[in-house]
Structures are given as C-alpha cells and as structure tokens.
Amino acid sequence: MFIFTLGGAPDMDALLRNRLVTTKAEVLVPADGERYEEAIGRWSEHCVKKAKCVVKVTCADEITKTLSFIRDHRLGFVVRGGGHSTSGSSSIANGIVIDLSLMRGVTVDPALKTIRVEGGALWSDVDTEAAKYNLATVGGTVNHTGVGGLTLGGGYGFLTGKYGLTIDNLLSVDIVLASGDQLTASETQNPDLFWAIRGAGQNFGVVTSFTFRGFDQPNPVYAGTLLFPLDKLPQVLAFINTFHASNDGNQAILWGVSCPPPAHAPLLLTHIFHNGTLEEGTAFFAPLLALEPLANFATMVPYPTLNSLLNHASGFEGRKQFAGSAFKLPLALPLVQTLIDRFLGFVTQFPDTKESLLLFETIPYKEVVKVSNDAMAFSNRGEYYNLAVMIKWKEAERDADVRKFARELVSGAGLAEGVVRQKDGEVNGTNAEGVEGVGMYGNYANTDIPASDIYGNNAKKLEELKQKYDPGNLFDRGTKLVAKPVVPMN
Template structure:
C-alpha cells in the first residue's frame, strides 16, 4: 500500500498548478484545520488531505488512489457522525474549497458545488427570491444531506431534497467525469438519489428552486417537562391539521448553562405572522418558559438551530421512525429513560431526542422504487443526537441510543419483511445510520439488489467502500 510521504509528494507534483492544496501532517496548522470535523470523535489523522478546486483535481486524485491502492474518503461539509469523511493514515479528498453557488432565475435552478454548505445555497438563492429544500442546520454539507435523501422545512410542500435534484456532475471510480440526470446516465441518477456516496464524487448539484416569500414564522418554544403531555397532544393534532406549509420539531434536552430538563418545540409556518400565530396558538397557550418565535428571513431560518449544533464535543446521530398519534404516557416514559441516562453521565446535557414532525404527503407521493432512497412511508423520523466529551463512553452511548430508538420506533410498526418494505419504506433514514455495519438492505430495502447491479457497472472494484456496505454484484463464472 503506497502511503509514505514520498508517494504523496508525487501526487503534489501531479496537482501542481491546478490550484489544489495537498496537505500532510508536517504542514502545521493548515493540516490540523483540514482534519477538523463537526464531531471530535470523527477526527482522524490522515496521511494526506487533497483540497480540490475542480473536477479535474478529483479525477487526478482518484487515478493516483487507484494506482497506489490507497484507502481514502471524501469530505463535503464534514458534518457526518459516522466517521465516513475521515480516515486514519489514508487520503481525504476534501471538497471544502468548492463552495460556489449559482442561480438561474429564469429556469429557477440552483447549482451548488460539492463542498457547499446549506448556508451558501440559502443565501444565494434568496438574492433571487428563491429557495430549495435544504437541511435544518445550515452548516450541514449540501453533498452529504442530498446524497442520503434530505428532509427540511420545505419538505411538506416540495418533498425531499432528492425529489428536487435535477442533475449531478460527478467523477466516477474510473476518473471519468459525467453528468447524471433523468435523461443522461439515468440509472446512475437513480442510484445517486439515496446512495450517491457509493458511486463516485459529486462535484456539483443542480436543484429546482421555488419562489419563496419573506419572511417566515419560525422559532423555538421552551417548556418545562410537565407540559410534555400537552405538546404530544398538539403533535397528534398537527398530523391532520397541517397543509404542508408547517413543520414541528420537538423533543427533550438538558441544555446549558443550567442543564435542567426542558422540552423544546421548533415551529415553522411558511406564511404570515397572523397565519402562523393562529396555527400554533394552542402550543403557545400551553405556557412556554421562553418563546423565541419571530418573523425571520428565509435564508436565516436554517440557522435557528445552529446554537444547539456547535462544533465542540463528540457526537452521534441515530434514527428510527414513529407514527402519530402518540400516547403521552409512552413519550413520558421515553423522556424518563433519556433523563436517567443523561443525568448519570457528566457533560451530556446538550444531547437530544427529537421527533421530526415534518409533513410527509409529498414524500410518499413518490414510490420507493423511483430512486434508491427507500424511507418513504406513513411515518415520521425520530432522531437522537448525543453529545459527550469522554471517549470512554463511546460504546455505551452507541448502545443506549440504539435501545432508546428501538423503543421509540415501536409505535411505527414498520414492517421488516422485504416485500412490504418496497411499499411502506424501511423506517430508517440513511443519513442517521451511523454504524458502518448496517447492512444495505436496512437502508435500501428491495432497492439494494438493483444497487448492487449498478455498483458492479460503475464501481466494480468497490473503490467507494465507506459507509453503508453496498458491494458490487459478484460475477458468476459458468464452466
């Protein structure tokens, strides 16, 4: 395996004059910053970091990787908690210098390079009165969220991020630069929408944009835990009451400085203040101890949760599914389990269990076989985001997160039978599946078989082998 500094000096020569930066551990602070990640437990000491500035840089680097059999990963926004954007002793293809966003106001399209974050997209699109479906935290990478599906505040109105993806530019394992869309390399485009990280490096995304009036009604309500039954009751009504222009993210945490248990409700209405106030009146009247709802510019919307998603500490996502209505007593039992665990450990107050009540009518309007993404069903996502500082707790927290999500997901009744999954969805959002040993069938359901076929076509040597274990179909030799 070629991994000595001399080998990477050769790569540096190959990329000379391209604008790319090739960083190694002896490059000091530049290198140290290049291996920083949103979660500290995902920071690993790569032997080399290539900060690409063009698809040609990526192609050259992939050719070098193949020739020298070097293990590698791709970094977009660096927001994953699975560690799939970091590597010990290997090479990182870092897209963070490729953040340009351009808007075609006549076609209403938004083009974002592979290293862009959602803040880049939101701000540029807003200059033209447009928006597209992005994440709820704006320092999340466009690439990671999109390739795994993408839920956001506008999902209720326009579906998933991938439902609004028009095309991608990508570099394949072979080094070839291609475009994939409904009319060009359509099978690859099918795979990219949900499993893209398994097929190549996406260097640009083109999204459908929509006229977006400003401002919007949004913000956080903070309640004491005794109000939890009332919040559950409001969520139960939300299921039938919303018209796709609303979203409700609610759950529990123990945030600093007091680390006291609270229930949080993030409210969103895409419309006027009077409309939003009327829709959420029952929740506001329940008596929050803090009300931070206001009319905010759309491009600021996805920054509202940023303070709860800072860059310090170790973090881990986990995900499951739930259906409404929920029994308030059941949710109170989950809350008690969550509090018992968090209170038994130091500095875990910023952890969160979140019920993502984002309308899914537009999501389920697209069949699961339409693209690789297979989490479409009559249920919502429930997520954990645990934050801690002691590395010795890694395994314990992973185990607890799994058990808590399994209990929370009991309400969904999502079938594990593969034939049913094709209709109802897998009940597991791929972007929340942080364990490397999660089988492809749990993320892609009955789509996994076709993905294996396409993997054989586009990446037969399994160069892109990080994350969900999607492997090429093996050739059967008949004598």
C-alpha cells in the same frame, strides 16, 4: 476494496504533489500545522482522524487526478464535503482525504428557477445566494451542514411538506466515477446512475455539482423555539397528535427534550415553523402558545435565517453520535414518556452529555409519499416521521457506551406500538403506492448496518449498478454495497 495506506511509503506525499503540480489543488500533511489540523477537523470530535494527507481540490479534473493516484497505489481514501457525518465516513487514519471545501460556488438561474451548487458547499451558501433572487430549495434544518451529504442520503427540510425531499428536487449532478471519468447524471443522461445517486450517492463517486429546482420564497417565515417544563408534555403531545390532519404542508414542528445551558435542566422544546404570516403562524400554533412557554423565541425571520435557528444546538464542539428510527401519529403518552425517561436517565447520569437531544421530527410527508420507494435508491417513504437521538459528550472513554445507548434507545422504541421500526426489521408505514418504507433514514444510520436496512428492495439493483459504475468497490465508506454482476436468465 483498497486497503493499503500511505504509511509504508514515505515518498507518497511527494509523488502525489507531483501528480497535482500543474493544478490549484493543495496537499496538506501534519507538518503543515494549523492548516492541516483545521482540514481534519469534523463536526464531531469523535470522528477526527489523523489523515496522512488532505487534498483540497478545486475542480473535477483534480479529483480525477487524485483518484488515479489512489488507484495506482492502492491507497485508502475518503471524501469530505461538509464534515458533518457522525459515522466517520468522511475521515480516515493514515490515508487520503479528498476535501471539497474549496468548491462552494452557487449559481442561480432566475429565469429557469434552478440553483447549481458545487460539491463542497454548505446549505448557508445555498440559502444566501438563492434568497437574492427570492428563491429557495429544500435544504437542511441546520445550515452549516454540507449540501452533498444531506442530498446524497435523501434530505428532509422545512420545505419538505410543500415540495418533498431534497432529492425530489434534484435535477442533475456532475460526478467523477471511480474510473476518473466525469459524467452528468439526470433523468435523461445516465438515468440509472441518477437513480442510484438519489439515496446512495456516496457509493458511486464524487459529486462535484448539484442542480436543484428552486421555488419562489419572497417572504419571511414564522419560526422559532418554545421551551416548556416537562409537565406540559400531555398538552404538547395532544397538539402534536392533531398535526397530521391540521397541517397543509406549510408547517413543521421538531420537538423533544434536552438539557440546554445555562441551567442544564431537562426541558421540553418545540421548534415551530410556518411558511406564511405572523397572524397565520400564531393562529396555527395557538394551542402551544396558550400553554405559556417558559421562553418563546418564535418570530418572523427571513428564509435564510430559518435554517440557522438551530445552529446553537448543533455546534462543532465536542463528540456526537446520531441514531434514528421512525414514528407514527398519534403517539401514546406512555410511549413518549418512556422514551424521554430512558433518554434523561442516561444524559443526567453523565454531566458531559447534558446537551444531548431526543427529537421527534414532525415534518409533513404528504409530498414525500407521492413518490414510489422504487423510483430512486432512497427507500424511506412512508406514512411516518423520523425519530432522532443525538448524544453529545466530551470524554473519549465514553465512546462505546454512547454508541450502545443511542442504538438501544431507538431500537427499543421499535418494540412499542406507534413506532414504525419493529424488532424484526419490518415496518408498518407505506407510501402512496402501497410500498413499505424501511423506517430508517440513511443519514442518521451508521455504516455498519446491512444495506437492506437502508435501501430495502432497492439493495439488489444498487449492487448491480455498483458492478457497472464501481466494480472494484473503490467507494466503500458508506453503507456497504458490494458490486455484484448481473446473472443473465437462461
């Protein structure tokens, strides 16, 4: 692990610029004013840190040169893709940021139905370009998130019910290793590295491009948010509890509570999706529509628009903290009511947290569990759904209280029947192979939890692969994996 920073060596900026002088990379320092401030900005203000410099790279060779400089001078660094993480893993104080935001190219091969995406692209880039060829792939539910972060951690999206996770549709990556070597990883090239990247990629290098499988998506979809008063919870939950049996993979529903503007009063929201016609969508969600929502924003939209519908609830202003757990259906009303009451008890206590969100992400898992938990590093496949809490706030002095509450809310939920994650870390949800998933989505977790909580039985193999591909633990900003040599059998 490299622990030195640029702070003790005032000439390091000049040395780094000299190393990159023949390249198109841009090195930004605090003296560069607004351009520097924009470069260190993050989705959560909680994660903004004063980097010594930001290197905006444009290609793999520039990353190799930057990593060589980092190794030579034993410097602290991070990699920034979309800047959406609330764990702070893409920010660093007094160190180097390798910024991929200039690498946003998307290339579609309509004959092969593949989509090649550069490492700094956002999902809006992918959705827009793929739609030109009537294609789509499994991406995020908010389109200003980075492709890299979501993919390397797994990737759930509205198309998951039909095609599985984002990583299930990843065909190959180009990656720069800690050594500076540039490799392609796929099922046929460096397959052990490809295994590791799909779920733990942030621990192994800088991915400069992803190639995804594309799927035909020529038609618009039915989607949008329905808002209900809280007293409609029993009826809404009754519909949710039928979802597992009634969906065919073409539907999803994200539901929960928030206190949105302008009134900031508690509301029950259901964000519905159907990959089909208006008639099919309204028929499937008829029990909800019959409840006469306070507002109904569901309509037919082009697929690229789908992943922008929740952007207003996930803007870049303010501080944010994610925490996650998992749940099984059917859910008991008392359990859900208890979680909602605890959530609202916190956010209504502090005016600057009113736009926080407790979300039950009911995205079909039938395709997800067809893949074994040991098929790749990702180990969260089971007969359950993700539960997420996102706390939004403004006051820095509330940071510690928010983090504590978010963790306690989801861990406390694990003590109740119907929620997968239990107090002792065991889970009761299995995939089709009968292997237990960990019950924790890595993209919703903080980086200070044990690797086994995210990777389960895969943690040991990952540590052995770290020894092969990153023996010095250069990439140490994700969930901690320490390189361990393989001990030969006697």
